[in-house]
Amino acid sequence: MRILQYILKRLIYMLPVLFGVTVMVFVISHAIPGDPAKMIAGPKASRQAVDNIRKQHGLDKPLPVQYLRFVSGLVKGDLGISIRNHRPVTHDLNDFFPATLELTLASIMICLGVGIPLGIISAVRRNHLTDHLTRIFSVFGVSMPVFWLGLMLLLLFYRNLGWLPGSGRLDIDFSPPVYVTGLYLIDTLLEGRIDKFFNVASHIVLPAFCLSYVYLAIVTRIVRSSMIEVLGQEFIITARANGVSEWMIVLKHAFKNSLIPTVTITGLSFGELLGGAILTETIFGWPGMGKYVVDSVNYLDFPAIMGFTLIVALVYVSINLFVDVLYAFLNPKITY
Amino acid sequence: MTLLKIDRLSVSFTNYQGTSSVLDRVSLTIGRGQILGLVGESGCGKSVTARTILRLIPQPPGNITAGAILFKDEDLLKVSPRRMRQIRGNEISMIFQEPMSSLNPVFTVGNQMREVVWIHRKLKRREADAMCVEMLHQVQMPDPEAVLKKYPHELSGGMRQRVMVAMELVCAPELLIADEPTTALDVTIQGQVLAILTALTRERNISVLMITHDMGVVAQVCDRVAVMYAGRVVEAAPVQELFAGPMHPYTRGLIASIPSMDANDSLYSIPGSVPTLIDPPPGCRFHPRCTVRLDACDRQVPELRWITPEHQVACHGVPIGGRKGEAASAPGY
Amino acid sequence: MKTFLKNNSKWQEFLLTARLLRQNPIAMAGVVILTIMTLLALCADFLAPFDPIRLSLSERLQAPGLSHWFGTDEMGRDILSRVMFGARISLRIGFIVILVSGGMGSIIGAVAGYYGGRVDNIIMRLMDVILSFPSLVLAMALAAAMGPSLNNAIMAVAFVMIPKFARMVRGDALAVKEMQFISAARISGAGNGWIIFNHILPNCLNSVIVLATLTLGDTILIAASLSFIGLGAQPPTPEWGAMISVGRKFLMDQWWYATFPGLFILVTVIGFNILGDALRDIMDPRIRR
Numbered sequence: 001m002r003i004l005q006y007i008l009k010r011l012i013y014m015l016p017v018l019f020g021v022t023v024m025v026f027v028i029s030h031a032i033p034g035d036p037a038k039m040i041a042g043p044k045a046s047r048q049a050v051d052n053i054r055k056q057h058g059l060d061k062p063l064p065v066q067y068l069r070f071v072s073g074l075v076k077g078d079l080g081i082s083i084r085n086h087r088p089v090t091h092d093l094n095d096f097f098p099a100t101l102e103l104t105l106a107s108i109m110i111c112l113g114v115g116i117p118l119g120i121i122s123a124v125r126r127n128h129l130t131d132h133l134t135r136i137f138s139v140f141g142v143s144m145p146v147f148w149l150g151l152m153l154l155l156l157f158y159r160n161l162g163w164l165p166g167s168g169r170l171d172i173d174f175s176p177p178v179y180v181t182g183l184y185l186i187d188t189l190l191e192g193r194i195d196k197f198f199n200v201a202s203h204i205v206l207p208a209f210c211l212s213y214v215y216l217a218i219v220t221r222i223v224r225s226s227m228i229e230v231l232g233q234e235f236i237i238t239a240r241a242n243g244v245s246e247w248m249i250v251l252k253h254a255f256k257n258s259l260i261p262t263v264t265i266t267g268l269s270f271g272e273l274l275g276g277a278i279l280t281e282t283i284f285g286w287p288g289m290g291k292y293v294v295d296s297v298n299y300l301d302f303p304a305i306m307g308f309t310l311i312v313a314l315v316y317v318s319i320n321l322f323v324d325v326l327y328a329f330l331n332p333k334i335t336y
Numbered sequence: 337m338t339l340l341k342i343d344r345l346s347v348s349f350t351n352y353q354g355t356s357s358v359l360d361r362v363s364l365t366i367g368r369g370q371i372l373g374l375v376g377e378s379g380c381g382k383s384v385t386a387r388t389i390l391r392l393i394p395q396p397p398g399n400i401t402a403g404a405i406l407f408k409d410e411d412l413l414k415v416s417p418r419r420m421r422q423i424r425g426n427e428i429s430m431i432f433q434e435p436m437s438s439l440n441p442v443f444t445v446g447n448q449m450r451e452v453v454w455i456h457r458k459l460k461r462r463e464a465d466a467m468c469v470e471m472l473h474q475v476q477m478p479d480p481e482a483v484l485k486k487y488p489h490e491l492s493g494g495m496r497q498r499v500m501v502a503m504e505l506v507c508a509p510e511l512l513i514a515d516e517p518t519t520a521l522d523v524t525i526q527g528q529v530l531a532i533l534t535a536l537t538r539e540r541n542i543s544v545l546m547i548t549h550d551m552g553v554v555a556q557v558c559d560r561v562a563v564m565y566a567g568r569v570v571e572a573a574p575v576q577e578l579f580a581g582p583m584h585p586y587t588r589g590l591i592a593s594i595p596s597m598d599a600n601d602s603l604y605s606i607p608g609s610v611p612t613l614i615d616p617p618p619g620c621r622f623h624p625r626c627t628v629r630l631d632a633c634d635r636q637v638p639e640l641r642w643i644t645p646e647h648q649v650a651c652h653g654v655p656i657g658g659r660k661g662e663a664a665s666a667p668g669y
Numbered sequence: 670m671k672t673f674l675k676n677n678s679k680w681q682e683f684l685l686t687a688r689l690l691r692q693n694p695i696a697m698a699g700v701v702i703l704t705i706m707t708l709l710a711l712c713a714d715f716l717a718p719f720d721p722i723r724l725s726l727s728e729r730l731q732a733p734g735l736s737h738w739f740g741t742d743e744m745g746r747d748i749l750s751r752v753m754f755g756a757r758i759s760l761r762i763g764f765i766v767i768l769v770s771g772g773m774g775s776i777i778g779a780v781a782g783y784y785g786g787r788v789d790n791i792i793m794r795l796m797d798v799i800l801s802f803p804s805l806v807l808a809m810a811l812a813a814a815m816g817p818s819l820n821n822a823i824m825a826v827a828f829v830m831i832p833k834f835a836r837m838v839r840g841d842a843l844a845v846k847e848m849q850f851i852s853a854a855r856i857s858g859a860g861n862g863w864i865i866f867n868h869i870l871p872n873c874l875n876s877v878i879v880l881a882t883l884t885l886g887d888t889i890l891i892a893a894s895l896s897f898i899g900l901g902a903q904p905p906t907p908e909w910g911a912m913i914s915v916g917r918k919f920l921m922d923q924w925w926y927a928t929f930p931g932l933f934i935l936v937t938v939i940g941f942n943i944l945g946d947a948l949r950d951i952m953d954p955r956i957r958r
Contacts (some may be wrong), residue, residue: 020798025810032814039814139946143938145890147897148913148931151920155928159921234437241390241432242425242452242503256442275803279894283917294898297813309810313802320801332442332487 003328010324014317021313026070029306031063039302042083079310080303084296089307093289098182099169100288103281104273105183106204107212111269115216116262119223123231124250134220141217146276150210150283157206167285169203170196207284211276215269222265226258233257259330267323271316339543340366340389340511345403347381347388349613350396356613358384360567361403363640366511369541371534373558373575375548375590379610381567382547386513389545390430391420407511426456429504433516435496439488446484449503456507471502475532494525501533505542512537513545518553530557551594555579560646563587566611566621569640573647583649585626620652628653689951696947702940706933710757719747721754721907730923740925742915744905748925751907752933758908759889759937762823766888767881769827774834775877779869781835782842783861793839796832804829808891812900819908822901826891830884837880841873875952883945886938893934909934 033039037054045053054060058069073079079089122134158166169184170176174196177187185204188197230236231254239253240246274290281290289308296304347359359381366372374382387393389405389412405412407428412420424430432438440448446468453464465484472480475498488496497517504512517533518526534557537544546558554561555575562572563584571584582588589606608625611617617624623633632652640650690696709716719737725745733740739748781792799807811825845851846869854864893910895901902908904915909930916927 016794017797017801020794021801024798024802028810028814032811033816139939139942140935143886143890143935143942145893145910145913145931145934145938147894147910148927148934151913151917151927151931155920155924159924234432234434235440237392238432238438238500239440239451240424241392241430243421243423243455244451245421253440253443257440271803272805275805278805278809279897282898293809297809297898297900300813302813305810305813309802309806312806316803317801330442333489 003325006328007325010321014321017317018314021310021317022071022074023067025306025310025313026067028309029302030059030066030070033302039300040080040083042302043300074310079307082296082304083301084299084304089304092292092304093307093311096287096289096292099286100274100277100281100290102169102183102185103204103207103211103277103286103288104270106185106208107215107273108266108270110208110212111215111219112266115219116223119220120227120250120255122220122224123227126228131224134224138217138221138224141214141220144214144217146210146214147279147283149213150207150280153206153210154283164206165203169200169286171199171203174199207280207286210283211273211280214276215273218269219262219265222261223258226261227254230254230257256330260327263323263326263330267320270319271312274312274316337368338365339368339370339408340364340545341406342385342389343404343406345385345388345405346401347384347393348399348401350399354614357616358398358567358613359388362564362567362569364562364569364572366543366545368510368543369538370560371537371544371546371558373546373548373554373561374564375551375554375561376564377549377610379566379613380564382564383515385564386430386515386545386547389513390424390428392430422456425452425504425509426507427509428511428513429507429509430513430515431497431500431504431517434520435493435500436488436520438500439496441488443487444484445486445488445491445499449484449499449506452503453506467506468502471506472499474505474536475499475502477502493521494529497521497525497529498532501529501536505536505540508540509542511543511545513547515547516549517546519548519550551590563590566616567613568621568650569648570622570651571647571649572640577644577647583643583647583654584622584651585628585653586622620650686948686951690947693947693951695943699940699943699947702936703944706756706760706937706940709753710760713750713753713757717747717750717753719750721746721750722905723747730919730926732923733925739929740923742912742926743919748912748929751912752909752930754907755909755912755930756933756937758819758902758906759892759934762819762826762892763885763888765823766827766830766892767885769824770830770884771834771877771881773827774831775838775870775873776865777831778835778838778840779842779865779873782839783846783865783869785843789839792835796835799829799832802829804887805891805894808895809898809900812895817900817903819896819902819906822892822895825895826888829891830888833884834877834880837876838870838873841876842869845869845872879945879949879952882941882948886941886945889934889938889941 029039030036035050037050037057037059038045040057040059041050041053058066061069077090079093081087082089082092085092118134122131125131154166157164165171177184177191177193177196180187180190184200185197188194188200227250231250236249236253239249244253277288277290278294279290280286281288282294285291289311293305293308295301296308342362342364344361344363345359346357346361349356349358362381362385364372364374364385374385376382384393384398388400389407391412393400400413403413407423410419412423415423439445446465449468449471450461450464453459453467457464457467459467468484469480472483477483477495477498483491483495483499488499491499501517514533518530521529530553533544536542546553548554558575560572560574561578563570563578563586565586571578571582571587578587579591582591586606589604592604593606595603606625611621611624617634619632619634619636620626620638623629626633630652636652638650638652640648641654643649643654690700713721723746725741728737728741728745729743731737731741731745737747737749739752742748742751777792777796781789802810808822808825808829811828812822815821815825851864851868854868859867892901893908893913896908896910897914899914902911904911912930913927916923916930919926
């Protein structure tokens with residue numbers, strides 16, 4: 001019961017932030033550009049078309065009125081019409097969302113599945129070779145230009161070794177699996193097509209690794225430093241003095257204590273992953289929201305860009321709320 | 337009957353500043369059912385001695401350079417890690433100074449106690465819980481079943497320390513090492529916890545190595561006491577004998593430093609300060625501060641010798657066979 | 670002069686930092702990297718073997734060789750020279766962004782921390798709003814709204830970085846404002862603004878320097894990313910991200926085009942991150958004696 005109260009409190013805290021997010025998107029799209037009507041109409045529109053747009057979207061009215069219009073549109077799920085495709089931006093995003101979701105989830109799994117064990121091993125074998133290698137890897141990770149990494153991976157695995165495909169989610173000779181979740185990895189299995197599954201897997205490996213690289217390094221570093229700190233605490237010595245085996249000490253006693261910073265970082269990373277997806281999807285021709293927005297940038301498709309920005313911010317805020325709530329479960333000291 | 341015998345244990349520590357000789361040929365014996373007090377100032381090596389018994393000192397930077405620790409028939413310095421784990425919490429237990437940080441904050445008390453029981457007894461959950469509840473009862477914990485479900489931060493300092501006592505006694509060890517168990521507690525609670533501790537160990541004939549810097553605790557609780565200074569044992573005797581007739585100048589200084597209710601003079605303190613152990617004074621490590629220093633004191637290390645059948649001293653100023661009080665000419669303290 | 674420097678505690682602190690830094694070989698590696706990059710940036714005019722915008726269509730897309738160590742691009746321009754001038758651009762972007770966002774962020778944070786209460790609340794909520802967007806996404810939206818140009822990209826990135834400094838300085842300010850000398854200053858009649866600038870901010874300097882160094886790396890990455898998607902530096906500006914963007918088209922057959930600029934980005938950012946990490950360890954009050 002107290003947990004529900006806590007969740008409610010966090011939700012209420014979030015409301016001003018959400019409000020702020022809509023205001024920011026509004027300001028960027030309506031107040032910053034010289035002529036918002038032109039941005040919406042597109043660079044190729046005629047003067048007449050621009051004037052029409054201005055009237056149609058109420059862009060000649062005062063800003064607060066425009067903001068109200070903007071928000072009421074949001075509530076109805078209207079993010080504007082894409083200049084490029086002449087479709088509502090929401091429809092576009094809807095189409096491309098599953099691909100991005102799949103890529104992001106795969107990356108998170110790599111980050112956690114590799115990062116956490118690596119961080120733990122590095123903390124336990126402090127100052128041994130594994131630790132030094134991990135720390136070098138960490139520095140490279142946070143310094144890596146993701147788009148360059150993608151290109152280098154393509155050079156190595158696609159061009160030189162020919163092991164992995166260079167773009168897309170699926171070879172052209174295959175047809176996409178029957179839509180159940182939108183996640184090809186799952187849908188191909190549900191379809192029972194193992195050959196398709198492996199093909200999809202081979203396509204997702206490089207982009208997922210590339211996207212996860214930076215955050216893998218961060219997660220490893222956080223897990224390592226938090227584990228080192230925890231392993232220096234008194235209660236670890238108590239456990240050892242009671243006869244608990246070293247494995248249990250690390251995996252049970254120490255690890256649960258370092259879950260908190262790990263979970264927090266994962267939440268933050270998820271948001272940055274969404275940002276990084278922009279670059280990764282472009283490099284690997286992955287048909288997701290990231291590639292969509294880059295194409296929109298090249299086309300100066302302003303409504304699409306702003307729609308994407310807003311959606312991403314909303315997702316990010318939701319994830320942080322989720323992390324907050326999870327935090328309450330992990331830390332018994334939190335008062336609800 | 338001897339339960340634990342520490343025989344000329346030497347331990348050194350190496351860090352960026354150098355190598356310190358933290359323990360130098362420390363020898364102690366604890367008999368069955370005996371409460372041995374180990375006193376000395378901070379940094380004299382009492383905790384290191386205690387932790388070395390259970391091999392809790394990480395081997396870099398620590399290094400056991402010589403000696404043996406005989407527990408019943410085994411040399412604890414030579415047993416396998418597996419056997420050591422069997423012993424810890426089961427045949428030899430240890431309670432620490434800070435109950436605040438000695439318990440894992442993210443697991444319940446019950447979880448942590450059950451873990452100890454499960455490791456050594458492999459009982460089912462219900463039986464393990466029963467054992468824990470019974471033990472919590474023994475340490476006079478109100479409502480033991482509820483306590484099992486609580487987290488450490490939900491309990492007071494005194495209650496936490498009692499949980500520690502219960503946790504360490506639940507598997508009925510033969511030796512309990514108590515490293516300053518009441519130092520971090522409120523004065524009002526100290527007596528309580530100490531009383532519970534002594535009652536339980538006496539009842540079960542559990543030997544105790546009581547580490548403290550508080551002579552009052554020693555007087556109250558211990559059968560025998562050993563005094564350490566700068567990594568060496570300087571005197572060891574039954575409690576009454578030590579207080580009645582301390583032989584080592586350092587011990588005399590310690591006892592003289594105890595504030596007394598009826599003394600009107602200013603508090604006495606031993607002049608000088610504890611030496612660094614990277615470059616300790618040659619010979620007797622106390623000689624720079626000693627008022628009865630002899631020529632040999634800065635050249636030869638005094639051996640720990642039996643002066644009477646129960647009283648050992650390591651001091652050149654105490655002649656062999658000399659009775660207590662006849663030792664060396666000592667200025668009145 | 671010598672006695673002045675000896676008595677000046679800030680100078681002494683600086684010397685101590687430098688000495689501790691020298692003892693750390695990895696940190697020195699970072700310093701070396703950054704020194705090289707700075708030299709390239711400052712002296713590109715002298716060091717570069719060719720004019721970066723000199724076209725030479727007969728030498729298009731040559732592989733790395735004796736005369737063109739990094740090869741040539743699709744207009745026959747020497748890539749090594751362009752990469753060197755790219756260092757100038759990237760470092761310039763980095764420093765401008767840090768000065769602007771560091772300066773503004775620190776002041777905002779100091780004000781929030783010092784005044785506390787409502788002011789603090791409002792300011793921090795604003796910072797939360799900015800932080801609700803992934804940095805690249807927000808920078809992209811801003812740059813798109815302002816129009817694709819290098820200067821706009823610089824402003825967009827600076828805006829995105831402000832909350833980092835604000836948050837940190839606010840934390841420091843909260844601690845500093847409780848200290849004795851602040852009350853002393855107030856009693857002597859100092860106004861709030863004076864206190865903030867002359868007492869609070871200088872005490873946050875250490876953490877700001879560490880954060881600035883670490884953020885320089887991120888800034889260069891975001892700026893290069895913006896250029897890569899077409900929103901920052903525009904071709905033919907020899908900015909590293911922009912070069913990679915073009916080089917991508919030639920990736921399969923002319924690997925050198927996209928590889929070298931990216932390598933330089935990586936190395937430079939590594940330099941900043943290593944240095945930042947080392948500074949953070951050094952400035953930790955436990956280590957300073």
